[in-house]
Amino acid sequence: MTIRSYHLYRYSIPVDSQVVLRNRFLKKREGLLVQIKCGRHEGWGEIAPLPEFSRETLEQAQAQTALWLQQWDDARSRNEKLSLDGLYPSVAFGLSCALAEMKGELGETGNYQTAPLCYGDPDELYDQLEQMPGEKVAKVKVGLYEANRDGLIADMLLEAVPDLRLRLDANRAWTAAKAQMFAKYVKPEHRTRIQFLEEPCKTPEESRQFAAESGIAIAWDESVREADFKVEAEPHLAAIVIKPTLVGSLQKCIALIQQARQQGIMAVISSSIESSFGLTQLARIAQQYTPNVIPGLDTLDLMDFQLIRPWPGSTLPLLELGCERVEKII
Numbered sequence: 001m002t003i004r005s006y007h008l009y010r011y012s013i014p015v016d017s018q019v020v021l022r023n024r025f026l027k028k029r030e031g032l033l034v035q036i037k038c039g040r041h042e043g044w045g046e047i048a049p050l051p052e053f054s055r056e057t058l059e060q061a062q063a064q065t066a067l068w069l070q071q072w073d074d075a076r077s078r079n080e081k082l083s084l085d086g087l088y089p090s091v092a093f094g095l096s097c098a099l100a101e102m103k104g105e106l107g108e109t110g111n112y113q114t115a116p117l118c119y120g121d122p123d124e125l126y127d128q129l130e131q132m133p134g135e136k137v138a139k140v141k142v143g144l145y146e147a148n149r150d151g152l153i154a155d156m157l158l159e160a161v162p163d164l165r166l167r168l169d170a171n172r173a174w175t176a177a178k179a180q181m182f183a184k185y186v187k188p189e190h191r192t193r194i195q196f197l198e199e200p201c202k203t204p205e206e207s208r209q210f211a212a213e214s215g216i217a218i219a220w221d222e223s224v225r226e227a228d229f230k231v232e233a234e235p236h237l238a239a240i241v242i243k244p245t246l247v248g249s250l251q252k253c254i255a256l257i258q259q260a261r262q263q264g265i266m267a268v269i270s271s272s273i274e275s276s277f278g279l280t281q282l283a284r285i286a287q288q289y290t291p292n293v294i295p296g297l298d299t300l301d302l303m304d305f306q307l308i309r310p311w312p313g314s315t316l317p318l319l320e321l322g323c324e325r326v327e328k329i330i
Contacts, residue, residue, distance in 0.1 A: 002039045004076050006069045008330040009033040009321065010062065013275060014304040020144065021052040022171070029273055029303060030058050032329070034065060036072070036098045043102030046278035047094030053246055053272065056088035064091050066330060089225075089248040096250040097281050106250075110283030111291065112312050114298040115139045115167055129161055137165045137195065137294050142182065143173025151185025158190040167296070169198040172222060176206045183214035191216050196238040196266075199223065211236035219268070224256065231259035239266035241296065244282065246272055257289050270296035276306035276314065 012030045019026040031048025047065055049056050056064075064087060072082045084092045100106040115137040116128040129136050138157070142150040150168075158164055174182065179200045186194070196219035201207040204223055211218045217238035223229055224240050225247055231240060240260050244253045253269075260267040269286040271279060279297050286295035300311050305325070306318045319325050 004073050005037045007035045011326045016302045041102045043098040045094035045098035047090050049090045050272040061091050084249045090245045092249040093244045107288040109287050111287040117298040139167040142168050143170040147178040147181040151182040155186045165195045167195050170200045172199045172202050179210045233263040241268050241270045243270045243272045271299045273299045276311045277309045280309045
Protein backbone atom coordinates (compact mmCIF):
# COMPACT_ATOMS: atom_id res chain seq x y z
CA MET A 1 0.00 0.00 0.00
CA THR A 2 1.34 3.43 -0.97
CA ILE A 3 2.21 5.56 2.06
CA ARG A 4 0.43 8.90 2.40
CA SER A 5 1.46 11.82 4.60
CA TYR A 6 0.60 15.48 4.98
CA HIS A 7 1.59 18.70 6.72
CA LEU A 8 -0.23 21.97 7.33
CA TYR A 9 1.46 25.33 7.96
CA ARG A 10 0.03 28.73 8.90
CA TYR A 11 1.69 31.98 7.80
CA SER A 12 1.33 35.66 8.66
CA ILE A 13 2.84 38.39 6.45
CA PRO A 14 2.59 42.18 7.10
CA VAL A 15 1.11 44.13 4.19
CA ASP A 16 0.98 47.77 3.11
CA SER A 17 -1.22 49.50 5.68
CA GLN A 18 -2.93 51.54 2.95
CA VAL A 19 -4.69 48.50 1.45
CA VAL A 20 -8.44 48.83 1.96
CA LEU A 21 -10.74 45.81 1.63
CA ARG A 22 -14.25 47.20 1.47
CA ASN A 23 -14.68 48.61 4.97
CA ARG A 24 -11.38 47.76 6.65
CA PHE A 25 -7.63 48.14 6.33
CA LEU A 26 -5.70 44.95 5.67
CA LYS A 27 -2.65 45.02 7.95
CA LYS A 28 -1.47 41.43 7.51
CA ARG A 29 -2.13 38.54 5.14
CA GLU A 30 -2.67 35.21 6.79
CA GLY A 31 -3.20 31.81 5.28
CA LEU A 32 -2.30 28.13 5.20
CA LEU A 33 0.10 26.04 3.17
CA VAL A 34 -0.81 22.40 2.72
CA GLN A 35 1.61 19.65 1.67
CA ILE A 36 0.45 16.18 0.71
CA LYS A 37 2.59 13.18 -0.20
CA CYS A 38 1.72 9.87 -1.80
CA GLY A 39 4.75 7.65 -2.15
CA ARG A 40 7.46 9.68 -3.88
CA HIS A 41 5.04 12.27 -5.22
CA GLU A 42 4.13 15.46 -3.39
CA GLY A 43 1.98 18.53 -3.97
CA TRP A 44 1.42 21.88 -2.31
CA GLY A 45 -1.41 24.37 -2.16
CA GLU A 46 -2.24 27.68 -0.50
CA ILE A 47 -5.48 28.23 1.42
CA ALA A 48 -5.98 31.91 2.20
CA PRO A 49 -9.53 33.21 2.73
CA LEU A 50 -9.66 36.94 1.93
CA PRO A 51 -11.21 39.05 4.71
CA GLU A 52 -14.38 40.92 3.63
CA PHE A 53 -14.66 38.73 0.50
CA SER A 54 -14.47 35.06 1.56
CA ARG A 55 -17.45 33.64 3.38
CA GLU A 56 -15.16 31.48 5.54
CA THR A 57 -12.71 32.66 8.17
CA LEU A 58 -9.15 31.39 8.37
CA GLU A 59 -10.04 29.44 11.51
CA GLN A 60 -12.93 27.73 9.73
CA ALA A 61 -10.72 26.94 6.74
CA GLN A 62 -8.01 25.53 9.00
CA ALA A 63 -10.42 23.24 10.85
CA GLN A 64 -12.00 21.99 7.62
CA THR A 65 -8.60 21.40 5.99
CA ALA A 66 -7.30 19.42 8.96
CA LEU A 67 -10.42 17.22 8.91
CA TRP A 68 -10.18 16.64 5.14
CA LEU A 69 -6.50 15.69 5.40
CA GLN A 70 -7.26 13.14 8.10
CA GLN A 71 -10.08 11.66 5.99
CA TRP A 72 -7.83 11.66 2.90
CA ASP A 73 -5.21 9.68 4.81
CA ASP A 74 -7.85 7.24 6.13
CA ALA A 75 -9.30 6.74 2.62
CA ARG A 76 -6.11 5.02 1.40
CA SER A 77 -7.04 1.81 3.23
CA ARG A 78 -10.29 1.69 1.22
CA ASN A 79 -8.57 2.79 -2.00
CA GLU A 80 -11.09 5.64 -2.26
CA LYS A 81 -10.87 9.13 -3.74
CA LEU A 82 -12.00 11.87 -1.37
CA SER A 83 -14.27 14.52 -2.90
CA LEU A 84 -13.76 18.28 -2.65
CA ASP A 85 -17.49 18.93 -2.96
CA GLY A 86 -19.00 20.99 -0.18
CA LEU A 87 -15.70 22.50 0.99
CA TYR A 88 -15.16 26.21 1.45
CA PRO A 89 -13.87 27.82 -1.78
CA SER A 90 -10.39 28.60 -0.43
CA VAL A 91 -10.04 25.09 0.98
CA ALA A 92 -11.25 23.42 -2.23
CA PHE A 93 -8.85 25.51 -4.31
CA GLY A 94 -5.78 24.93 -2.16
CA LEU A 95 -6.37 21.20 -1.85
CA SER A 96 -7.13 20.82 -5.57
CA CYS A 97 -3.83 22.55 -6.39
CA ALA A 98 -1.96 20.22 -4.04
CA LEU A 99 -3.60 17.19 -5.66
CA ALA A 100 -2.87 18.52 -9.17
CA GLU A 101 0.79 19.10 -8.32
CA MET A 102 1.10 15.66 -6.78
CA LYS A 103 -0.38 14.04 -9.89
CA GLY A 104 1.77 16.12 -12.26
CA GLU A 105 -1.30 17.83 -13.74
CA LEU A 106 -0.24 21.42 -13.06
CA GLY A 107 2.25 22.76 -15.59
CA GLU A 108 5.58 24.15 -14.38
CA THR A 109 5.63 27.16 -16.73
CA GLY A 110 3.93 30.32 -15.47
CA ASN A 111 2.57 33.48 -17.08
CA TYR A 112 4.38 36.07 -14.98
CA GLN A 113 3.42 39.04 -17.14
CA THR A 114 1.10 41.11 -14.98
CA ALA A 115 -1.22 44.03 -15.48
CA PRO A 116 0.29 46.65 -13.12
CA LEU A 117 -2.15 47.58 -10.38
CA CYS A 118 -2.79 51.19 -9.33
CA TYR A 119 -4.74 52.04 -6.19
CA GLY A 120 -5.11 55.72 -7.00
CA ASP A 121 -1.76 57.41 -7.80
CA PRO A 122 -1.32 57.25 -11.59
CA ASP A 123 2.30 58.44 -11.43
CA GLU A 124 3.28 54.99 -10.12
CA LEU A 125 2.12 53.41 -13.38
CA TYR A 126 4.08 55.37 -15.95
CA ASP A 127 7.51 53.84 -15.32
CA GLN A 128 6.06 50.33 -15.21
CA LEU A 129 4.19 50.84 -18.45
CA GLU A 130 7.29 52.19 -20.21
CA GLN A 131 9.19 49.01 -19.33
CA MET A 132 6.32 46.68 -20.18
CA PRO A 133 7.02 44.49 -23.24
CA GLY A 134 4.29 43.80 -25.76
CA GLU A 135 0.69 44.69 -25.00
CA LYS A 136 0.35 47.45 -22.41
CA VAL A 137 -2.40 46.56 -19.94
CA ALA A 138 -2.89 48.17 -16.52
CA LYS A 139 -5.51 47.91 -13.81
CA VAL A 140 -6.88 50.73 -11.66
CA LYS A 141 -9.06 50.36 -8.58
CA VAL A 142 -11.96 52.80 -8.81
CA GLY A 143 -14.83 53.50 -6.45
CA LEU A 144 -12.60 54.35 -3.49
CA TYR A 145 -12.76 58.10 -4.17
CA GLU A 146 -15.13 60.42 -6.02
CA ALA A 147 -16.40 59.08 -9.35
CA ASN A 148 -15.40 62.21 -11.24
CA ARG A 149 -11.82 61.88 -9.92
CA ASP A 150 -11.73 58.25 -11.08
CA GLY A 151 -12.95 59.31 -14.52
CA LEU A 152 -10.32 62.04 -14.80
CA ILE A 153 -7.51 59.64 -13.82
CA ALA A 154 -8.64 56.95 -16.28
CA ASP A 155 -8.90 59.51 -19.09
CA MET A 156 -5.49 61.00 -18.23
CA LEU A 157 -3.82 57.57 -18.36
CA LEU A 158 -5.43 56.73 -21.70
CA GLU A 159 -4.41 60.15 -23.08
CA ALA A 160 -0.80 59.84 -21.87
CA VAL A 161 -0.23 56.26 -23.10
CA PRO A 162 -1.84 55.90 -26.55
CA ASP A 163 -1.43 52.10 -26.74
CA LEU A 164 -2.69 51.44 -23.22
CA ARG A 165 -5.59 49.08 -22.55
CA LEU A 166 -7.11 49.76 -19.15
CA ARG A 167 -8.85 47.39 -16.77
CA LEU A 168 -10.92 49.01 -14.04
CA ASP A 169 -12.44 47.46 -10.93
CA ALA A 170 -15.27 49.14 -8.99
CA ASN A 171 -16.36 46.22 -6.77
CA ARG A 172 -20.03 47.29 -7.14
CA ALA A 173 -19.21 50.58 -5.40
CA TRP A 174 -21.27 52.98 -7.55
CA THR A 175 -24.89 53.92 -7.85
CA ALA A 176 -26.08 54.30 -11.45
CA ALA A 177 -25.68 58.08 -11.10
CA LYS A 178 -22.08 57.82 -9.89
CA ALA A 179 -21.20 55.41 -12.69
CA GLN A 180 -22.53 57.91 -15.21
CA MET A 181 -20.50 60.64 -13.49
CA PHE A 182 -17.40 58.50 -14.03
CA ALA A 183 -18.20 58.00 -17.72
CA LYS A 184 -18.80 61.74 -18.19
CA TYR A 185 -15.11 62.39 -17.53
CA VAL A 186 -13.80 59.76 -19.97
CA LYS A 187 -13.67 61.03 -23.55
CA PRO A 188 -15.79 58.96 -25.96
CA GLU A 189 -12.72 58.19 -28.10
CA HIS A 190 -10.94 56.73 -25.07
CA ARG A 191 -13.75 54.48 -23.88
CA THR A 192 -13.01 51.72 -26.37
CA ARG A 193 -9.55 51.32 -24.80
CA ILE A 194 -11.09 50.44 -21.47
CA GLN A 195 -10.73 46.67 -21.81
CA PHE A 196 -13.41 46.24 -19.18
CA LEU A 197 -14.82 47.75 -16.00
CA GLU A 198 -15.53 45.12 -13.36
CA GLU A 199 -19.01 45.34 -11.82
CA PRO A 200 -19.39 49.15 -11.85
CA CYS A 201 -22.77 49.29 -10.11
CA LYS A 202 -24.46 47.81 -7.07
CA THR A 203 -26.58 45.44 -9.19
CA PRO A 204 -25.81 43.57 -12.43
CA GLU A 205 -28.83 45.17 -14.10
CA GLU A 206 -27.55 48.67 -13.34
CA SER A 207 -24.11 47.64 -14.66
CA ARG A 208 -25.70 46.41 -17.89
CA GLN A 209 -27.57 49.70 -18.28
CA PHE A 210 -24.40 51.68 -17.63
CA ALA A 211 -22.53 49.72 -20.31
CA ALA A 212 -25.33 50.23 -22.84
CA GLU A 213 -25.47 53.97 -22.23
CA SER A 214 -21.71 54.63 -21.97
CA GLY A 215 -20.35 52.12 -24.47
CA ILE A 216 -17.81 51.00 -21.84
CA ALA A 217 -17.36 47.22 -21.69
CA ILE A 218 -17.96 45.47 -18.38
CA ALA A 219 -16.79 42.28 -16.70
CA TRP A 220 -18.37 40.05 -14.10
CA ASP A 221 -16.37 39.49 -10.93
CA GLU A 222 -18.55 39.17 -7.82
CA SER A 223 -21.31 37.72 -10.01
CA VAL A 224 -19.05 34.80 -10.98
CA ARG A 225 -19.10 33.63 -7.38
CA GLU A 226 -22.88 33.62 -6.98
CA ALA A 227 -24.60 30.24 -6.84
CA ASP A 228 -26.86 30.81 -9.86
CA PHE A 229 -24.16 32.32 -12.14
CA LYS A 230 -24.01 31.09 -15.73
CA VAL A 231 -21.48 32.17 -18.32
CA GLU A 232 -23.59 33.75 -21.05
CA ALA A 233 -22.61 36.11 -23.84
CA GLU A 234 -24.45 39.43 -23.71
CA PRO A 235 -24.00 42.93 -25.15
CA HIS A 236 -21.06 44.90 -23.75
CA LEU A 237 -19.80 41.95 -21.64
CA ALA A 238 -16.07 41.53 -22.34
CA ALA A 239 -14.81 39.20 -19.62
CA ILE A 240 -15.29 37.18 -16.49
CA VAL A 241 -12.74 37.55 -13.71
CA ILE A 242 -11.90 34.32 -11.88
CA LYS A 243 -10.41 34.62 -8.41
CA PRO A 244 -9.82 30.95 -7.59
CA THR A 245 -9.45 31.47 -3.83
CA LEU A 246 -13.00 32.87 -3.86
CA VAL A 247 -14.42 30.59 -6.59
CA GLY A 248 -13.40 27.09 -5.48
CA SER A 249 -11.56 24.08 -6.83
CA LEU A 250 -9.21 24.13 -9.80
CA GLN A 251 -11.73 21.96 -11.66
CA LYS A 252 -14.49 24.54 -11.12
CA CYS A 253 -12.21 27.32 -12.39
CA ILE A 254 -11.29 25.30 -15.48
CA ALA A 255 -14.99 24.70 -16.21
CA LEU A 256 -15.66 28.46 -16.06
CA ILE A 257 -12.74 29.14 -18.41
CA GLN A 258 -14.04 26.58 -20.91
CA GLN A 259 -17.58 27.99 -20.76
CA ALA A 260 -16.27 31.52 -21.33
CA ARG A 261 -14.20 30.39 -24.30
CA GLN A 262 -17.24 28.72 -25.87
CA GLN A 263 -19.18 31.98 -25.49
CA GLY A 264 -16.38 34.14 -26.90
CA ILE A 265 -15.76 35.83 -23.55
CA MET A 266 -12.33 36.53 -22.06
CA ALA A 267 -11.51 34.71 -18.80
CA VAL A 268 -8.96 36.42 -16.54
CA ILE A 269 -7.24 34.65 -13.65
CA SER A 270 -6.94 37.14 -10.81
CA SER A 271 -5.38 37.39 -7.36
CA SER A 272 -7.07 37.51 -3.98
CA ILE A 273 -3.85 38.95 -2.49
CA GLU A 274 -2.23 35.55 -2.03
CA SER A 275 1.41 35.18 -0.99
CA SER A 276 4.15 34.71 -3.59
CA PHE A 277 3.55 30.97 -3.16
CA GLY A 278 -0.09 31.22 -4.21
CA LEU A 279 0.65 33.80 -6.91
CA THR A 280 3.18 31.52 -8.62
CA GLN A 281 0.56 28.76 -8.72
CA LEU A 282 -1.99 31.19 -10.19
CA ALA A 283 0.59 32.18 -12.83
CA ARG A 284 1.01 28.51 -13.76
CA ILE A 285 -2.77 28.04 -13.97
CA ALA A 286 -3.03 31.16 -16.15
CA GLN A 287 -0.33 29.89 -18.52
CA GLN A 288 -1.92 26.46 -18.78
CA TYR A 289 -5.56 27.47 -19.23
CA THR A 290 -5.63 31.13 -20.38
CA PRO A 291 -2.28 31.40 -22.20
CA ASN A 292 -3.15 34.46 -24.31
CA VAL A 293 -4.57 36.59 -21.51
CA ILE A 294 -2.52 38.69 -19.10
CA PRO A 295 -3.58 37.61 -15.60
CA GLY A 296 -4.35 40.02 -12.78
CA LEU A 297 -1.62 39.05 -10.32
CA ASP A 298 0.16 42.31 -9.49
CA THR A 299 -0.39 42.25 -5.72
CA LEU A 300 2.92 40.94 -4.34
CA ASP A 301 4.37 44.42 -3.75
CA LEU A 302 1.64 45.01 -1.16
CA MET A 303 3.49 42.54 1.09
CA ASP A 304 6.68 42.79 3.13
CA PHE A 305 7.88 39.25 2.36
CA GLN A 306 7.70 36.43 -0.16
CA LEU A 307 6.80 32.93 0.98
CA ILE A 308 8.75 29.71 0.13
CA ARG A 309 8.39 30.10 -3.65
CA PRO A 310 9.71 33.39 -5.05
CA TRP A 311 8.08 35.44 -7.79
CA PRO A 312 10.53 35.96 -10.69
CA GLY A 313 12.28 39.31 -10.39
CA SER A 314 10.98 40.20 -6.93
CA THR A 315 13.54 41.56 -4.46
CA LEU A 316 11.36 41.05 -1.37
CA PRO A 317 12.89 38.88 1.40
CA LEU A 318 11.90 35.22 1.23
CA LEU A 319 10.37 33.41 4.21
CA GLU A 320 11.25 29.72 4.56
CA LEU A 321 9.55 26.89 6.44
CA GLY A 322 10.50 26.97 10.09
CA CYS A 323 10.76 30.74 10.47
CA GLU A 324 8.63 32.52 13.08
CA ARG A 325 6.11 33.75 10.53
CA VAL A 326 5.44 30.21 9.22
CA GLU A 327 4.07 27.94 11.95
CA LYS A 328 3.66 24.19 11.54
CA ILE A 329 0.12 23.17 12.55
CA ILE A 330 0.19 19.47 11.64
